[in-house]
Amino acid sequence: MAQRYRLDKGGRIDRDRPVDFTFNGRAYQGYAGDTLGSALLANGVHLVGRSFKYHRPRGIFSAGAEEANALVQVGEGAATLADLKATQVELYEGLSARSVNCYPSLDFDIGEVNSLASKLFPAGFYYKTFMWPQAGWPMYERFIRKAAGLGEAPLEPDPDFYDKRYAHADVLVAGAGPAGLAAALAAARSGARVILADEQHELGGSLLSGRDEVDGKPGSDWAAEAERELRANENVRILPRSVVFGYYDHNWIDILENLSDHLANKPADAPRQRMWKVRANQVVLATGAIERPLVFRDNDRPGIMLASAARSYVNRWAVRPGESAVLFTNNDGAYAAALDMKAAGIKIAAAVDLRAEAEGELTQAARDAGIEVLAGHGIAATEGHKRVRRVKVAPLSADGRSLAGEARTLNCDLVAMSGGWNPTVHLHSQSRGKLRFDAELATFVPDRAVQAERSAGACNGTFGLADVLGEGFAAGEAAAEAAGFSVEKAPRPQAGNGKFLPARWLWLTPSSKPVGHGGKHFVDFQNDVTAADLQLALREGYTSVEHVKRYTTTGMGTDQGKTSNVNALGVVSEFRGVPIEELGVTTFRPPYTPVTFGAWGGRDVGDLFDPIRRTPMHSWHARAGAEFENVGMWKRPWYYPKAGEGMHEAVQRESKAARESLGILDATTLGRIDIQGPDSAEFLNRVYTNGWKTLKPGAIRYGLMLGEDGMVMDDGVTACLGENHYLMHTTSGGAAEVLAHLEEYLQTEWPELQVYLTTVTEQYATAAIAGPNARKLLAELTDDIDVDPDAFPFMSWREGTVAGVWARVMRISFSGDLSFEINVEAHNGLHLWQTLMNAGEKYNITPYGTETMHVLRAEKGFIIVGQETDGTVTPVDLGMEKLCSTKKDFIGKRSLSRPDMQDPNRKQFVGLLPDDPNEVLEEGAQLVETVKSQPPMDMVGHVTSSYMSPNLGRGFALALVKGGLHKHGQKVYAPMPGKTIACTVTSPVFFDPEGERLRA
């Protein structure tokens, strides 16, 4: 029968909206408002998964984020999701889910043989075995990896996208249970901007599962009213389905909002999830508490769940999680579950109470309702494989460490257990707030806050509803006040104030045999960690709680120990005889619950992963069929292949044309920094190795920039634009780094200098025309610039009109030929380029890309920073010692005086000519002076650049070679796989060594 275990009435489900779904291929029905967990239980499905190590059958164990057992794979194909907790998955039409980590099926799982041999697999067994033979580990590992993992990663790219948003709040409230709602109300009434986030789709928290009244009406009605008031306030943002998962420095809070996972028809144009990055003036944590399981023998069978979960299923989802229940508790509060279950028609076989004197308001009420209370008893054993069938209960000795009488058997199909409550202190702890062990509650509660944060309600160890509400209001008021708002104290709502105490703290329920000798006392359900495992770790000397955790893996599952951590500490404390407060806790790490990678990436994927920069001439290059190279963020034309050409042919053609007649290069990408201020020349003097004080307006100078370590970090030309005004050029990829370097010195080392830096890279577009016909072409396109070599010498610049637009023309050269770099305003870039191309046709003007640029400059022996240099090369190594002024100080100068900098055997910049002119060395090839038949060989250097040059008619290379400046003419060898290439060390300048063409 469909939904056989659904109660006839009640619950926060919409009985008018049935929802069809499948689980492990079978069709079921639930209602809107269900979670997958509640819907499965409504259909009597308890066995939902297998445990990680032993593959023991596991059932639904909680009703929320703490779920350790019911992990499911939801959806198929590209949209599949691994390792979701069934208790958190909102039901929607067509949802398909299946169990993870079982083969061939959930009902029959071969992995369960592990369970039989479990004695061989205590904690850390893998550190002690799989060692023989040592070479066998890859085989063992392959086997182990077959068993690894729970769910499955999707096999296709994610069809969804994700969003991020920044927000600011005066008061951020995490959690919308009674405390959170109260805090939000109080803060909002003061006029503060409030963000209220809750991981569930409905606000109300525990009020949705209980039967408490607030101000004389059902708690859920009070929550609904509170929500109405908050929604009516425009200063309040309510974020349901939003888990506050991370608390970082400076009150930076991360929230993950789920937008479409719960929808049957997911909108294609809306994000799946949104990550909120909130900077909050004040934070109120109202994240509630998580019930603690009890550690007893074989406490992991399907049908054994938290008492609060059983209660939630009855009250909130109108589901009977069993027909016949045993309550197992150590406290008074859990009797509420027994009472509510009984009211829902579930038989209560007995209440097994660890307390010798089972007293308390609710305990009494249970007795009054006719529930048998077995005080001073514990569950000593359980039976049933895929569902709990019966439990053995026995009286305990006075100290609670052993059984003190005959066991009695109770038939049941549900065990509702309660070991007390753990405040959800995760966010407080993430914020670096301290924790304190509260002996009365036997758990950790927030102590001192480190950031502007306060905890209220159950997460603060406060459990009576009236107290919780009061604390919530007070926290909201205090937060608003601290954020600068004036607050009128509101009257507190009326509510009952029952606490879950009194309780008896017994970390381990004894059974007929000592722990480890029979049955399993599970502490961490997901990772199959038992009390015996913890004891083994301690026995072996893994005494620190971090060691216990790592050795046994307790608390390291996808639930991150939400239900196991404190119990583990309890077991450790008892075994070691050390009070818990002295043990300390393991660190709470973000996130509170797992967070989608895609949400972290947000929109910073695809085209927006890293911005792409294109020059104003890009469209022309693309039309011309250019291949592009990524340089920094720029797309630069790499070469322009004509029909039938590969890179080699294109580059040979381009290189030749640029030497013989006219080439044109898009040089827009060079970094440009505008430098102004009365101390500009002094500044340049300090950041470059050479002198700048004599540079006159109209002139240009090349500079080498070193890091503090004396190593070359950038180079480029700087033009003097006017008095106290310069334009610095950096390498294309180095612009940002250089600007940061300069700013750092200005701001931290030399605040006395009056210098102002502005990045102006984007303001200009630059076309470099190079080759013997460059002057002729320029002359044709300008009336007001005198291009005569005397009027416009090498290393100077002139301003005027080129191609009808304003231009700054620089006579500089990176190709080694006569060359002009024409800078125009960026928006005129394409116009300039086209005009040059049209007018240059008669000179066979040939566009060339970065590859040809590299060939041309290499022929000339010009370095590229980052290619000839790698952060270990000094100006001396490059043969540029004369660029280092001896008259002034500059960054890196002192480092250059270190002894190793004088070593004549440092790697120095040279040219290489392979003996075979057709040979092109591989860039990166290592060089030796003596070839050996096998490694190791002493390396003396490496090839930094290497090309086939049509102008030299042979292959040539640049290299760094030990002592190379004095080795011209000597032989070195590049031992490559399969062959050794012999070369001669030469000067790095292969072309026009006197620079006549440059100055022509």
Next chain:
Amino acid sequence: MKARYSIFSLARNALSSHENWPQAWRSPEPKKEYDVVIVGGGGHGLVTAYYLAKEHGITNVAVIEKGWLGGGNTGRNTTIVRSNYMWDESAALYEHSLKLWENMTKELNFNVMFSQRGVLNLAHTLNEVRITKRRIHANRLNGIDSEWVEPEQVKEWVPIIDLRGNGRYPVLGGSLQRRGGTARHDAVAWGYARAADALGVDIIQQCAVEGFDIEDGRVTGVRTSKGAIKAKKVGVVVAGHAGVLANMAGFKLPINSRPLQALVSEPVKPCVHCVVMAGAVHAYISQSDKGELVIGAGTDAYNSYAQWGSNPVTEDTLAAICELYPLFRRMRMMRQWGGVVDTCPDASPIISTTPVKGLYFNCGWGTGGFKATPGSGHIFADTVANDRPHPIAEPFSLERFKTGFLIDEHAAAGVAH
């Protein structure tokens, strides 16, 4: 004698319900005096103590750890092990270490799960291709296994990767070291602790060194939270806190301490079978034997001793992972943490004597010292025992910052995991 670990001892102990396993190491109270005190119970410190006892006959040794052993970067790292470093000096060091890794499980009788599943370093730009090839050629001539792989081969090794990188960071190839891989970090600390303890080394946890006793320029002991302890020699191996300890000894180190973070996903069935590093975008990934994707990030931009990483770095790292592996966008981050890494200006370590006689420092491993654990400890023990740098350690002395003989590995690895 320690009980030997094996499948047989497991079976035997199963019969006694595992109640007779001996302690892996003792927890002794500190003695008044030791021949050598090692400060820092991370992997490097424990290995140092082990080799002092094993190879140099110095067994009156204490390892002093302020927290729990292995709780520093040793227990926080992404466990990438490789030796294909560019410079001869580094290659010698890391290869020495890799050889020790290959025999570690047997040597320690403790399964450290050293998994030589292969390490791929991707090249995304032409410049990276150049540098990668340079490194591979250098490795080859140093006799270290290292090979260039074309994009199609990368795809064979990592079928789920997106080679196109959206045109922005296309995979242009990469280097592969087949002998590289991962190991179980905790096991390394525990295995060496157990082995050192068996040789008589005292491992003293929850004991912070708060100062040094120095007489006439020679160290005579340490002051700790458990009192003063005399020592003839002191070796300091405290990673991110090296600068703090150097201050106590009255000198400065050229070290910046910064948070470096890592994170893991929820466990899924294995789909990444080797280690893949992408330096250009700062994203490193492998999959543990439990099924978690283990992801390493870049360092925070500022100096700090906080053992957690900043939010923007997580964002950048996971954006890069989403970009290279679009099908991982739906995976979820389960846990994120950080460690304090000690970085030198040249991204190479310091293994050195110091201005104080009898005081030695081993630090500066920064983002990449896990792989060096056995080798570093081995040569540091030799350095301490003989009061002079081991030949492999020589280039890594403090002197190099004066002479300028730096071993700059930046070019070869953005972050040198």
